[in-house]
Amino acid sequence: MSTTLETNPHADPTEVLDNPMASVGERLKTETTAVRLKIHWPSVRKTLSSDQTRQAAGTFDAESKSVSASKKLFDTSHPAFRAATAVRKQAADYWKLNTLPFTEPGMRLIRRDDVPTFDVFMTSVRAELTEAIEVLESHLDEMIDQARERLGNLFDSSDYDTNLRRLFGIEWDYPSCNPPEYLLQVSPHLYYGECARVQRRFDEAVKLAEQAFADELEHLVGHLAERLSGEDDGSPKIFRDTAVTNLLEFFDRFQRLNIRSDDQLDRLVADARSIVGGVVPQELRDQSTVRRRVASELSRVEASLEGWMTDRPRRSILRRSK
Incomplete structure (x- = not known):
C-alpha cells in the first residue's frame, strides 16, 4: 500500500516524494504550502449621500432609486499616488507569478523551498510601500486642495484621513490547509474525513x-x-x-x-x-x-x-x- 497524505497526514514528506505510486496531488501537497497576500488599500471613491444622489438624479429628471453616483476623492494620476500603486502591483504580480492557483479564495500555493525568497521579496516591497506612502503624505494637503477645487459642493473634509500609514499595508501569511490536530482526539473519523477532503482540494x-x-x-x-x-x-x-x-x-x-x-x-x-x-x-x-x-x-x-x-x-x- 502506498503512503499518502490522505490516509496518513503525518507521513514523512520524503516518503511521498520517493513513492512512485503517490498521486500528483499528493506530491503537490507535500511540495507546496498555501500563501495568502493581503493588500490594504483605501477606496478612492465614495458613494454620494441620499440628498446628493437625489440632486444628481434631478439633473437628468430621473428617479433617485435608479441612479447610483459616487465622487472621486483622490486624483489617482498624481505621481505620488501612481508610485504607491506601482508598488502594490509589484507585490500582487510577484505573488501570482511565483505561485500556483488553489481552490481556496484568496490563497495560492507556493513551493516550500521558495518561501524564504518570497519572504525577503515581500519584506522589501513592504518597505518600498512605506517609503511611497511617506511621499504621498507629503503631498496630501496638495491633493486635498485639488479635490476641493474639483468636487465643489461635494467636497467634505471628513472624507480624508490624514494618517495614510494606517490605510495602506501589505501582509502575507501561510495558512494551514490541514484540519486541526485536536480533531484527531475528538473524532478520528471526522479528522481523517477532513484529511481526505483536503487532499481532494489538492487534486483539484x-x-x-x-x-x-x-x-x-x-x-x-x-x-x-x-x-x-x-x-x-x-x-x-x-x-x-x-x-x-x-x-x-x-x-x-x-x-x-x-x-x-x-x-x-x-x-x-x-x-x-x-x-x-x-x-x-x-x-x-x-x-x-x-x-x-x-x-x-x-x-x-x-x-x-x-x-x-x-x-x-x-x-x-x-x-x-x-
Missing part, C-alpha cells in the same frame, strides 16, 4: 494549474502567431518585442513551477519553446522566411493545444463549506 489544484498554464500558453502563442501571419495594408503586421519575451518568460516560469502532471502539456510547452527559443524579435521583422516558419509552427502548436483543452473540460472549483 493540479487541474487548476494545468488549465492556468494552458490558458496562458494559448493566449501567448495565439497572439504571436496572429501578429506574424497576415498583413496590414500590404505590409507585415507590427508586433512588440514583448510578444516574444512574454513567451520566453512563460517558459522559464513553467519550468520552475511545473507540477509534472501531464506529459502532453509538457510536450506542447517544450515544442513551443523549441520554436521560439532561438529567435529574436528583430530577426522576425527582418527575415520573412523565418517569420513565416515560426508563424506556421506556432499555429500548429496552437491547434494541438486547443485539442488538448477540448479533451479536458474545465472543472468546477471546490469551495470550502461555510
Whole structure:
C-alpha cells in the first residue's frame, strides 16, 4: 500500500516524494504550502449621500432609486499616488507569478523551498510601500486642495484621513490547509474525513494549474502567431518585442513551477519553446522566411493545444463549506 497524505497526514514528506505510486496531488501537497497576500488599500471613491444622489438624479429628471453616483476623492494620476500603486502591483504580480492557483479564495500555493525568497521579496516591497506612502503624505494637503477645487459642493473634509500609514499595508501569511490536530482526539473519523477532503482540494489544484498554464500558453502563442501571419495594408503586421519575451518568460516560469502532471502539456510547452527559443524579435521583422516558419509552427502548436483543452473540460472549483 502506498503512503499518502490522505490516509496518513503525518507521513514523512520524503516518503511521498520517493513513492512512485503517490498521486500528483499528493506530491503537490507535500511540495507546496498555501500563501495568502493581503493588500490594504483605501477606496478612492465614495458613494454620494441620499440628498446628493437625489440632486444628481434631478439633473437628468430621473428617479433617485435608479441612479447610483459616487465622487472621486483622490486624483489617482498624481505621481505620488501612481508610485504607491506601482508598488502594490509589484507585490500582487510577484505573488501570482511565483505561485500556483488553489481552490481556496484568496490563497495560492507556493513551493516550500521558495518561501524564504518570497519572504525577503515581500519584506522589501513592504518597505518600498512605506517609503511611497511617506511621499504621498507629503503631498496630501496638495491633493486635498485639488479635490476641493474639483468636487465643489461635494467636497467634505471628513472624507480624508490624514494618517495614510494606517490605510495602506501589505501582509502575507501561510495558512494551514490541514484540519486541526485536536480533531484527531475528538473524532478520528471526522479528522481523517477532513484529511481526505483536503487532499481532494489538492487534486483539484493540479487541474487548476494545468488549465492556468494552458490558458496562458494559448493566449501567448495565439497572439504571436496572429501578429506574424497576415498583413496590414500590404505590409507585415507590427508586433512588440514583448510578444516574444512574454513567451520566453512563460517558459522559464513553467519550468520552475511545473507540477509534472501531464506529459502532453509538457510536450506542447517544450515544442513551443523549441520554436521560439532561438529567435529574436528583430530577426522576425527582418527575415520573412523565418517569420513565416515560426508563424506556421506556432499555429500548429496552437491547434494541438486547443485539442488538448477540448479533451479536458474545465472543472468546477471546490469551495470550502461555510
